[in-house]
Amino acid sequence: MGTKKEAVVWRVDPFQPDPGLIARAAAILRSGGLVAFPTETVYGLGASALDPQAVAGIFRVKGRPADNPLIVHVAHRRMVYRLASTVSALAEKLMDVFWPGPLTIILPRGKDVPPEVSAGLDTIAIRMPAHQVALDLIRAARLPVAAPSAYLSGRPSPTTAAHVFEDLGEYIDAILDGGPADIGVESTVLDLASPVPVVLRPGGVTVEELRAAVGEVRLDPSAAGAAAEGGEGEQAHQKPRSPGLKYRHYAPRAPLILVEGDPPQVVAKVRELAADRIAGGQKVGILACAESAGFYEQGKVLVAGSRRRPEQMAARLYGALRHFDELGVDVIIAEGIAPVGLGLAIMNRLRRAAGGRIHRV
Ligand code: TXA
Ligand code: MG
Secondary structure, eight states: OOOOOOOOEEEEEEESHHHHHHHHHHHHHHTOEEEEOOSSSSEEEEEEEHHHHHHHHHHHHHHTTTTTTTTOOOSSSHHHHBSOOOHOOOOOOOHHHSSSSSEEEEBBBBBTTTGGGTTTSEEEEEESSSSSHHHHHHHHHHHOOOOSSSSOTSSSOOOOHHHHHHHHTTOEEEEEESOSSSSSSOOOEOOOOOOOOOEEEEEEEOOOHHHHHSOEEEOGGGGOOOOOSSSSOOOOOOOOSGGGGSSSOOOOOOOOOEEEESSSHHHHHHHHHHHHHHTTTEEEEEEEEETTTGOSSEEEEEEETTTTHHHHHHHEEEEEEEEHHHHTOEEEEOOOOOOOOOHHHHHHHHHHHHHTTTTEE
């Protein structure tokens, strides 16, 4: 971990942030410091992407494995041409349709970009966030900003400034508080190295939206969320294409058990598992859909949102996982939903938080 300090927290209007505060945050980035900021997906921990020491600071304070590359955030297309050595017509099309927004594209890395940003890979992940605070900060700093989600590696991603402060407040310079993140799960990471683009991590832009815009799109085998077996930082057997995918991620402190299947069977199984655990003296948390929450008489039930409105569940997912930690539950039992649309990103996070603890009913 870095040297102990305490981050200053600046509250800003998410649509019209105070330029004076943005300028102060930008000055910290220009001098090599670390600033957490809101995006439409989750909060990011930003550093100058052109400063290897600042980038090293991100890895240090997060406890992030050195082989897990960062996403670089831009505010103008011309930043992309400086960061990437070539930009294909397909990449241009994707940027036209989805930027600013929750789509990260992987391009060949330009020679001016420090290799540390990409953990030594010859590619670079880039996105333009759809959040005024993020865009104003990047513009004011006149820098591309490398930013992973602003939490300790292995924890659920932060969707509020309070989450960031809880994990990283002692180790970073400033936090711009623009209120809760809108989408609540991270961006979709899309690899453009092969002729058919490959989704490495499902996220805020759905696979269905990508296919409607550019035709054929494949899913990396890990995209469903099966990659992370075993403990935090432990490597999966297969070498994943997105290095971040081999680590257990998105995990609350309590073990999470995921139950997948048709809703009536899921409810029955969750009830059975909860009853067993409670009989064994455990404090049980249940992450439920609005439609089924009423069926659980035991355990601490948190409602993620309607099964038919995965955007509600996405926005509340990480906050709910953190809330279970605050409640001090011994185990979390979560209902799965259909892995379509934004549901795929939600199930990817839940499956990976569960590790191998998945019941299919
Ligand atoms: O929504 C988001 O993407 C948030 C906000 C802050 O923008 N950022 C985020 O960053 O989630 P992070 O570092 O938590 O996740 C980045 C993911 C990791 O899975 C990483 O392995 C992958 O992107 N990635 C980054 N660069 C890559 C590259 N060159 N090739 C393949 N995967 C890459
Ligand atoms: Mg992350």
